[in-house]
Amino acid sequence: MADPSPQTAPADSRRMADRILRPVARMLRGAGWLSVLAGALWPVQAAVLAWAVSGWVEGQDPLSRALPAAAVFLAVAVIRAGLEHRSGALLFKAADRTMARERAALIRREAREPSGIGSAAPASLAVQKLPLLQPWITRYHVAMLRARILPALLLALAFWHSWLVGLTLLVAGPLIPVFMALVGMAAEEASRRQMAEVGDMNTMLMERLSALTDIRLLGATERATQDFAARAESLRQRTMAVLRVAFLSSTVLEFFSALGVALVAVFVGFTLLGEITIGTWGAPLTVGQGLFLLLIAPEFFQPLRDLATAWHDRAAGQAVVAELEALDAAPRAAMLGRGEAAEPLPGPLSLRTEGAVVALGGGRVALPDLAVEAGQSLALVGPSGSGKSTTLAALAGLVPLAGGAVTVCGRRLDAGAADGWRARLALVPQRPHMPDMSLAEWLDPRGTGADPRAALRLAEAEAIVARLPEGLATRLGESGGGVSGGEMRRLMLARAAMAGGDLVLADEPTADLDPDTARRVIAALERMRAGGRAVVVATHDPALAVAMQTRVTLGGETGA
Structure with a gap:
């Protein structure tokens, strides 16, 4: 297999996405819009909760708003659950179809036109690595669509009630994609190195198994064991590198999202106490408005956090596609004929x-x-x-x-x-x-x-x-x-x-x-x-x- 390149060019990324995502693009679009619609219903639930709580604070009969609010909240929750369930079903169907297509093409080609590089690399791809395409397919496309639409919707609602809250979210939000891209470069490289190490270890295993008798006859069992230990340690280090990048990314993203929510909470709290008198469009901030802003602030960051997680899935998936393409380009010895049933060749044997x-x-x-x-x-x-x-x-x-x-x-x-x-x-x-x-x-x-x-x-x-x-x-x-x-x-x-x-x-x-x-x-x-x-x-x-x-x-x- 070719050594993994340190970075995937944009043209390469588009080509990989065309290969994996385009055949199931219709299902991905449907799943994405269903998930976006489900996310867009959260402000409805948040408004209902804020309306009910503000009535209690104002001294109204608790049941006068609680019962209709609970009914609307539960009804919307059921609708959201149905939309997310249908979206997930489409996504996993698309992932299963993609993996089955790539695995069938891989096995069919290797059976008819072996590459001569051994069976370890194709077997590792078919069994261990192709399943890594599933998170890319089921998370990344939907996360990207949600990140493009839902934060903008929630930002508009935040500006409607408070220009200062909207400005806070507007400043804090873009920091997540910026750091996601910076950390994502390291994540892509780490994923590629991990995939290469998995393939190398499988190749070593197949080679040692095929030569097991000779190894024992030559008394090289201890040497073979040491080689496996060294390779396993290298794989452990590659895996830990991927995990370190993932934890670093998670820490950075959680920090900025928590900071943004905390600033909104501080503003709302001190505004309701009368300590802050700016940040609204003239009228003082009400309890209902403040609670609504507090409820939508975490959801403003959630699509961006989901995208950051899916970015790692995309990096792992592209590392797998890079290996598929390298195997595609390997020189092959093609089997004669079509490999199909045919009438026996006439004439004496x-x-x-x-x-x-x-x-x-x-x-x-x-x-x-x-x-x-x-x-x-x-x-x-x-x-x-x-x-x-x-x-x-x-x-x-x-x-x-x-x-x-x-x-x-x-x-x-x-x-x-x-x-x-x-x-x-x-x-x-x-x-x-x-x-x-x-x-x-x-x-x-x-x-x-x-x-x-x-x-x-x-x-x-x-x-x-x-x-x-x-x-x-x-x-x-x-x-x-x-x-x-x-x-x-x-x-x-x-x-x-x-x-x-x-x-x-x-x-x-x-x-x-x-x-x-x-x-x-x-x-x-x-x-x-x-x-x-x-x-x-x-x-x-x-x-x-x-x-x-x-x-x-x-x-x-x-x-x-």
Whole structure:
């Protein structure tokens, strides 16, 4: 990820707002005006309270004004509550829609066009950082609209009753936006640094987890622990920096708002005592007018205080958008085709590579020259990092070539042929992923509705399903909870069998399995080949490599 810039230019801010806020602008406008209307009703409640209390001070019957005042006050309160509830519902709907849109675009793009920077940054954005857009969407726009309208309305009402109170509010009010802007610059920088640190820590975690075996073998566990401790301490410092700025901002804003309210209270008090005789438009200030001014003075500052809080939310949200834009601009390897369902590519099965080269992450991976037809099996062997998984991805058209060619069914594998070619493939990934669906649905990736028993029998997986509490209706969860790793591999083979097609691509199908389970997996692959399918596996397992008809060592020779 790119380093966060120290400050967001106005053009950048507008671009970010267009990306996040414009698609939901209609809902934001509706929510904003509902909230403004709710805030504009407070002077009505304040006037009713002042009218009732002034009557009591003048010696009138308390109930003569209390009952109608209470009725009006409660009625207006119910209306305000309804307006705020509807405003909040629109805001959170807009936030949910925005986060869902950005998350779907992020996941769809990373699935089809991986950036080569690893999965930690996109995962951190999707899970941890995108939710930080919610406060920006739900608070900032409404706070800005309220700050533009409500203080001006309350200021006009204050000037109507007392030019001195109006002048006091007019002087104290603008100090809040000024200091909010000054502190906001520091808040934006602190938020950006915190977001960058969160991303760096997630990247470190993914790197250490992927190398956990090597770390333990090399005795570097203590060093890895120290690295995590240092990174966690750095994140703590970044977070505390954000909190310090937030507390500083809150202190400054509370000081000026409290000072403004206190000055109004002093003026009203001494005016009613007769000690101050200026500040009104000729007539002395009444108890009702003084109480009304005291009630609206805090509400004059409240929209400005809300805006100051939302300013921090905006800074955090823009830091997230800056990371989204940096990820948008990252170089990518686009998947061939559209990734949509298509008619299978016609013609007899054939697969050939000639001088094929894949460019990934700034490097180039040369693929071996190979040829596979129906009923044949081939093993890709070689050390970790030699390009076995990359070769499988290229054979499936999941990564584009930088040179050479892959020929499938007599035609070049390009964007026009990729979707039809994949319709003839069955993929067995190294790590399972179980969507939130029943086992029966998952076993039938093409939605044929066929009986899965034959596929389960081929993979020797019938007993696995039989012992599950709900059988084929069981939902295993994303990691396949409820079945062992070996059982999950056999279920993936059954899924590949149900997917149909002529070619099975399997990535390390026997990795980390005990000898008996590995033997079952190898036997299932052999049954698929004997049934007329071609099988290509990437493996470190000598037993699996020997079981295949042909072995290709990446960087080495081809042998039987």
